[in-house]
Amino acid sequence: xxxxxxxxxxxxxxxxxxxxxxxxxxxxxxxxxxxxxxxxxxxxxxxxxxxxxxxxxxxxxxxxxxxxxxxxxxxxxxxxxxxxxxxxxxxx
Numbered sequence: 001x002x003x004x005x006x007x008x009x010x011x012x013x014x015x016x017x018x019x020x021x022x023x024x025x026x027x028x029x030x031x032x033x034x035x036x037x038x039x040x041x042x043x044x045x046x047x048x049x050x051x052x053x054x055x056x057x058x059x060x061x062x063x064x065x066x067x068x069x070x071x072x073x074x075x076x077x078x079x080x081x082x083x084x085x086x087x088x089x090x091x092x
């Protein structure tokens with residue numbers, strides 16, 4: 001599966017306008033965010049220095065949701081693979 005910009009992926013779930021975009025991994029504290037050059041450039045030009053600022057920059061125009069998830073993809077994937085909290089859940 002091809003990796004995608006986290007903003008593009010949440011803004012346009014059906015796909016990027018240009019497949020095969022060059023991606024940049026931008027680090028904000030412990031969180032690494034995968035962005036296309038366009039979204040990384042906008043963030044840089046806007047003076048974004050924290051994940052909170054990045055999430056605010058890429059928030060829905062008429063809403064309160066951000067196109068940048070709080071958690072990284074690896075954390076979300078591991079949560080999906082979690083068999084359950086109880087021992088019996090894994091056997092089920």
